[in-house]
Amino acid sequence: MSDLPTPNGDLLPCVRASGPGGGATRTLVDLLANSECPGLTARRRRREELTGSSHDPIVWAVARGANVVDVDGNRYVDMTGGFGVALLGHGVPEVVTAVQAQASTLLHALGDVYPSAKKILLEGRLAALAPWPARVILGLSGADAVEAALKTAMLATGRPGVLAFEGGYHGLSYGALAACGYKLAFREPFVGQLNPAVRFAPYPSAAGSGRAMEYVEAVLAEGRTGALLIEPTLGRGGVEPAAEGALATLTALARRHGALLVADEIYTGLGRTGGLFQSIAMQGDPDVLVIGKALGGGLPVSAAIIKEDVAAAWGHPVGEAIHTSTFLGNPLACAAAIASLDVLQRPDTAAMIARCAASLERSLRSSLRSPGLGVRRMTFVGVLVGVAIDGGLRRALAVCRSMLERGYVMLTGGVAGDVLTLTPPACLTEAQIEDFCANLAGVLAESPDP
Ligand SMILES: Cc1ncc(COP(=O)(O)O)c(C=O)c1O
Incomplete structure (x- = not known):
């Protein structure tokens, strides 16, 4: 690593007097403007107009x-840690070494049919993170894992309803987007293609927990909700933690009314907020824990960790797997995740x-x-x-x-x-x-x- 311009990543910034970027950046940004979806370039222009x-x-x-x-x-x-992915830093040596070793032997396997050893080992490691006997569904993105959790809730409860929270963000593929309470602008253009059985409760932050719980109880009591989906702290929604006791109350309400509690720990999990899972540190007992971001140390991998008895709802199919994808359990990403977990779980x-x-x-x-x-x-x-x-x-x-x-x-x-x-x-x-x-x-x- 010594030939890198920033070997340990512990240096102060050094930006030329003319500002960020330079000639090489300008060439690439022009290229980008000619090839990327035009909405993104247009957004930059709007921001320029707004801020000058x-x-x-x-x-x-x-x-x-x-x-x-x-x-x-x-x-x-x-200061973004790459959208929260680089919790341990960018290019963690153990992850880089594991990816290099894996790249020299097996880049791709046959997902749910003939997996790599790394996929099997990773699933075992992930199941062992939960405080209860668990089964695991891997994904490639956070949204993927959220959707695996929502499908699990549908199978386990037979109910299509999802109760999510205002300000919550769970990703932008259709299943997750339907539950996005963060900004209406994300959902609005696509609303005709989204699950209509999603409702939004006020987020149970310290200021409004009582009102939020009343709303949650009223919706759950209707008996149509299969998944109660919450971030223990709103991440993109403005770093707003749930009130003390809120996760325990939501656990009790979900149990009473036959819904699954799904904790989206994609931002909060794996140590960023202290413990391995913030929802559990807050005395919640989710049926499904969803993780992503830091898990792969920079490679795209996510997981829904599901209580074993709940996961049984996936049944005993004889045909093709009803939830899989070409790159499921990609060996490179799994090797990175195992190395990440090795480092994440060290006391230091x-x-x-x-x-x-x-x-x-x-x-x-x-x-x-x-x-x-x-x-x-x-x-x-x-x-x-x-x-x-x-x-x-x-x-x-x-x-x-x-x-x-x-x-x-x-x-x-x-x-x-x-x-x-x-x-x-x-x-x-x-x-x-x-x-x-x-x-x-x-x-x-x-x-x-x-
Ligand atoms: C809490 C939470 N859930 C889900 C997601 C979606 O993850 P991805 O962008 O990997 O699909 C994010 C992304 O920021 C997130 O913060």
């Missing part, structure tokens, strides 16, 4: 640890995550305490952090762009788009955290609430 600054992407060339280097050689610190990894979470919280609280910065609220759930700011989407986008110019990759989140959402790799160094917080304070001070 460029929203052209940087083009990633190398990523290690917390660092990303673009095709022009600018170095950044990735849990300690690293706890250290990073504590340090990020301490530093953000101290850097952003001045009321003049327009910070409305900060939420800390392990290394899932939301900084809600005044000034709406426009200011949040402008802040993210200014931070990119200073070498920090960030994303906005929340239903109104005004929550700076931080899901960094937990291998961030103290120096990176302090420099990030100082820069964020500086950028917020320079970008007053319009």
Whole structure:
């Protein structure tokens, strides 16, 4: 790894004075504008109009640890952790080695028919993560695994109804999209093709848990709901944790009314929020745990981990598998996931995550305490952090762009788009955290609430 421009990923940013990107980036961005779905390029133009600054992407060339280097050689610190995937850092050596070894022997097997050894080993490892006897359905994306969970609920309960939550995000393929309470804009154009049996309850956050539970109970009592689908903390929805006791109450309500509780732990699971599963740490007892993102350490793999007695609802078919796909259990992704789990389950990894979470919280609280910065609220759930700011989407986008110019990759989140959402790799160094917080304070001070 020593020939990489950022061998350990522990360096501070280094962005040229002319700003992110450069000549190589410009060439590629022009190419992109000519080939990608036009909606994405149009979105960048709209953002430019809104904020008065460029929203052209940087083009990633190398990523290690917390660092990303673009095709022009600018170095950044990735405060998104690649949408939360790089919980352990980008290019974790154990994962890279496992993928290289696997690539030299078997790239592809026959999914549900003739699997690779790696797929079998991974399913065993995943089943053992649950606190109860479990069966596993693998997927390629988070949405895939959510859909496996929803199909399981349909089979186990015979009910098509799904009760999801306002602000919840579960992916954008049709089954998952139907349950997307995050933004109407995602569902609206496709609503004619979506499951009409989905309802949305208010999210049971600390402020509104009582009202949410009344709504949930009323809908479940109608007897048409097969799946109660919740993120224990809203991720894209603005880093909003469920209230204390909410997961236990939802478990009891689901049991009472014959629905399955499905915990979408794609963001929160595998250590990002502290424990392996936040829903269980919050005293919930889900029937299905859904994971993705960090599982593959950068390769696309996800899983629905299902209680064994519930999974029995898939029956004893003799024909073709009724839930599978060409790349199911891809050996490369499974090898990466096994290596990721090896690292994720080490005690020193849990300690690293706890250290990073504590340090990020301490530093953000101290850097952003001045009321003049327009910070409305900060939420800390392990290394899932939301900084809600005044000034709406426009200011949040402008802040993210200014931070990119200073070498920090960030994303906005929340239903109104005004929550700076931080899901960094937990291998961030103290120096990176302090420099990030100082820069964020500086950028917020320079970008007053319009
Ligand atoms: C909680 C949650 N569920 C599901 C998904 C969908 O995962 P994917 O984009 O891999 O389909 C996401 C993605 O951000 C997510 O945050």
